[in-house]
Amino acid sequence: MQAKAKYRKDYKTPDFTVTDISLDFQLHPQKTVVTAISRYQRLNPAATTLRLDGQGFQFASIKLNERHFLAYQQDGEGLTLDLSDIEAQQFTLEIVTKLVPAENTSLQGLYQSGESICTQCEAEGFRQITYMLDRPDVLARYTTKISADKNKYPYLLSNGNRIAGGDLEDGRHWVEWQDPFPKPSYLFALVAGDFDLLQDSFITKSGRHVALELYVDRGNLDRADWAMQSLKKAMKWDEERFN
Structure with a gap:
């Protein structure tokens, strides 16, 4: 999909922001499952509609404050949430999406490059991973857990500091990264592969x-x-x- 031009004269401050996001990637070139748990804050107390950017993946589920949420409309470019019944100024969204990196030829989002799996999120690639306020004025702290086949992907890299890791029973392993500095979604990065x-x-x-x-x-x-x-x-x- 061709990117649409955006002009400064049309800029509007967001009604909501994301303060923290926890990402869990179950990596596989043919089927990657991404669970994104995001902490949202309502900046405009009167706002009742939250528009999230997202495309190019299979949408599996959404929960609001750990409960299944059905008040949304989905289209080819995103998800629109009706929050008129949600009075809380802060809430958590859990969104599960499914991706096929091996078939992603856009070089945006999460895709396979040679024998590695990597991301390209600048300028608007993060929206091809999960539904998100994918705009540069929304700054969040990222925690990222990556699980993948240990033999094929011995290195699992992302933003911030490595805080944990270990082996799994099925020949896979996992690593968790934590970035303490708030940043926009276009600066998110993930690489899995075998490197020097x-x-x-x-x-x-x-x-x-x-x-x-x-x-x-x-x-x-x-x-x-x-x-x-x-x-x-x-x-x-x-x-x-x-x-």
Whole structure:
């Protein structure tokens, strides 16, 4: 679907925002199940309609505050929720969607690239993963759990810090990431695959050790050092310039 032009003169502040979102990806190239649990806040007390962006996936279910929710209208570009009976200024939505990364040729959302599965969410790709307020002025904190075949996808990467992980009984494994800094949905990223890894470290002015990891396609490790050194120089400059 061709993107529609958007103009600043038409900008309106959102009636709702998302403060936190927890994503669970059960990854498989032929069938990926995504469960998104989002914390919404009503910014306009009089607002009774919530419009969510979404397309290109199979919609499985929606719950509001852990109860099945039926007051919605679905179309080819999103979901419209009737919240006229919801008085709470904060509420939680749980939305389950199903995707086929191997058949996604748009290079937007979640798709298969070679033997890896990855995302491209800028500028409006997140809406191809789940229903969301997919706009740059909605900033949320992301927690992402990824489960996948361990042999095929030994590395499971996403935004933020790795906080947990482990093996599952069926030859799969899982990793959970937490990003403490609110950000728009177009900055969300996920990559699952088998890569070469270049490791290094950076010591901040305060003496804190920061682990640096650079993942590259197999066979390209000898080409990664320039990028790593550039990263370290950029971090050093950022400290010196902005303290």
